[in-house]
Amino acid sequence: xxxxxxxxxxCDDKEATQPTAAISVDKYVYDVNESMTLRFIGSxxxxxxxxxxxDQDYELRxxxxxxxxxxxxxLTYAYQKPGxxxxxxxxxxxxxxxxxxxxxxxxxxxxxxxxxVDIDKLSATAVIYDEVYADQINDTDWMLPxxxxxxxxxxxxxxxxxxxxxxxxxxxSTTTVETRDLDDETSEYGLHNSSKYYDLEKNLHIRTTSSSxxxxxxxLFTLNYGxxxxxxxxxxxGKLERTEYDYSYYWxxxxxxxxxxxxxxxxxxxxxxxxxxxxxxxxxxxxxGDVFDFTEPVTFRFVVTEPGREHIKVESTCxxxxx
Numbered sequence: 001x002x003x004x005x006x007x008x009x010x011c012d013d014k015e016a017t018q019p020t021a022a023i024s025v026d027k028y029v030y031d032v033n034e035s036m037t038l039r040f041i042g043s044x045x046x047x048x049x050x051x052x053x054x055d056q057d058y059e060l061r062x063x064x065x066x067x068x069x070x071x072x073x074x075l076t077y078a079y080q081k082p083g084x085x086x087x088x089x090x091x092x093x094x095x096x097x098x099x100x101x102x103x104x105x106x107x108x109x110x111x112x113x114x115x116x117v118d119i120d121k122l123s124a125t126a127v128i129y130d131e132v133y134a135d136q137i138n139d140t141d142w143m144l145p146x147x148x149x150x151x152x153x154x155x156x157x158x159x160x161x162x163x164x165x166x167x168x169x170x171x172x173s174t175t176t177v178e179t180r181d182l183d184d185e186t187s188e189y190g191l192h193n194s195s196k197y198y199d200l201e202k203n204l205h206i207r208t209t210s211s212s213x214x215x216x217x218x219x220l221f222t223l224n225y226g227x228x229x230x231x232x233x234x235x236x237x238g239k240l241e242r243t244e245y246d247y248s249y250y251w252x253x254x255x256x257x258x259x260x261x262x263x264x265x266x267x268x269x270x271x272x273x274x275x276x277x278x279x280x281x282x283x284x285x286x287x288x289g290d291v292f293d294f295t296e297p298v299t300f301r302f303v304v305t306e307p308g309r310e311h312i313k314v315e316s317t318c319x320x321x322x323x
Contacts, residue, residue, distance in 0.1 A: 014095045019044035021091035021104040032114045033078050033171045040073045044091035044104070051077050052085035052110070059086075080173060082114035082211050116172035117208040117216035124200070125167040132247070134220065137311060144200065144222045145314040147247040148272065156242060161222060163197045174211040179204045182219055203306075221309070225316040226277045226302025228252070233294065233322055234265035240318070248316040255323050262294040262322050278303045294322035 022042035030036055040047045048067035050058035057065045067090065068075060079085065088107040094100060122134040122142050129152070134144040146164075149156045168177050177192035182203035189207060198204070200222040209215045225248055231238045238252035256262065269288050271277045279286045280301045292298050298320050306312035 014100070016093040016095040016100040016102045018102050019091040019093040019104045021047075021089050021106040023049070023087075023089045023106060023108065025087075025108055025110070028108065029111045029113065030079065032082055032112060032116055032174070033080060035076045035078045036110065038070075038075045038077065038087070038089075040070050040075075040089065040091075042089075042091050042104070042106075044093055046092040046094075047073075048090045048092075049075055049077075050088045050090070051079070052087050053079055053081070053083070057086075058088035058090075058107075079110075079112040082112050082174065085110045085112065114172050114174050114211040115214045116170060116175050117210050117214050119168055119170055119177075119206070119208060119218060121167075121169035122220065123167040123169075125165045125194070131167070140218050141309075141312060142218060142220045143306075143312050143314065144220060145248070146200070146222055146224055147242075148224045148227060149242065150247060151242040151244040161200045161224075164200045165194065165196065166192065166198050167194060168192060170208065172210065176209045178207045178209070179220075181205070221306050221312045223276075223304050223306060223312070223314045224272070225314060226271070226279070226304045227316065228300075228318060229270045229272050231267065231269040231320070233267055233320065234260065236322075238320065248314075250316070250318040252318060252320045253323065254320070264291050265294050265322065266291050267320075273304075276304050276307060278305075294320070297321040 020042040021044065022040070024039050024041055026037045038049060047070035049070055050056050050061070050065070050067040052058070055065055056067060058067070068077070086107055087110050088105060091104045093102050122144070124132045124144060124146065132144065132146060134142040136142050146159055146161060149158050178189035179192055180189045181187040182205040204220040206218040206220055207215055227250055228240055231240070231252055233254040234256060236254045236256055238254040241251050241253070243249060266289055280303065281292070281298060286300065300318045300320060302316045302318070304314050
C-alpha cells in the first residue's frame, strides 16, 4: 500500500516540460478572403493562434479576445478586411492536473491587401419577391434577363423595369460600386445603394474600386424575354400561360371547332418590339401569317437582341397546342 501511494504521488507531482512555439506560413502577403495556411512546427500539448483581427487580438486577450485552436498542427484562415495583422502562437504544456503549467509564444506579421474588383454575381433583387441573376457574357458585359410579366399568386403581374433594385456580390466588404447611364457619357457616377431603385430600361456602366485604388469597369444590359403580345391560330385567339418558376418558358392553348382541321393553320401574332424580337421554328424565322401543321404542339423560339450588340441576347420558348 505504501509503495502504491508513493507511485501515485510521483505521477501527481510530475512537472510539465517546456514547450516550443514555432510556426510557418506559406507567405506573408495575402488578398482579402485568400486563405492563409499556418503550420505548427514546434512541440506542445496545446496550441492556440490569435490571427490578430477583430476579437482575436493577442494583446487584448484580457478583454475577451480569443484565439483559434490548432488541430493536428494545421490552421487555415482568411481575413475579410485589408490591414497588417500580428499573428501570435501560444504553445502550452501542463501536468499535475494543470498545476504545472509552462508556455511559449512566437509570432509573425501578415499583410492583407484588397485588390478585389471582380463582380462574382449581379442580380435584380426585387422582381416581385424574387431575385433574378444576370449572365456574364464576357469580361465586361453582363446581361440581365427580365420577364415582362410573371405568374404570382395565380395572377400575371407586370414587371416595372423603371423601378428595380440591384445586388452586387463581391468578395470584399470594402470594394465600392458606382453606376451611371452607359449611353450618356456626360452622366455622372453614383455610389450604388442596395435600397435604391434603378431604371433598367437604360443600360448601365459600372465601376468597381478596391480599397487599394484598383478599378474595373463593366456594362449591364437588361433584356425582356421575348413573347407573343397577341396570337391567334386559325382565327382562334390563344391565351398565353406562364409558369411561376421558369421565366423563359410559356405555352399557348387554342380550341378549334369540332370539325376544325389542324394540318394547315395560319398563325397571326404581334410582338412587343419587332425591331429587337425575332421568332423561329427550328432555325427558320417566322412571320405573322405563316401556316403550320398543329397536329402536334409547335415550339416557337424567341431571340431578343440588344440593338447594335449582337452578342447581347436572350432566348425564350413558347409551345403552342391546338385541340
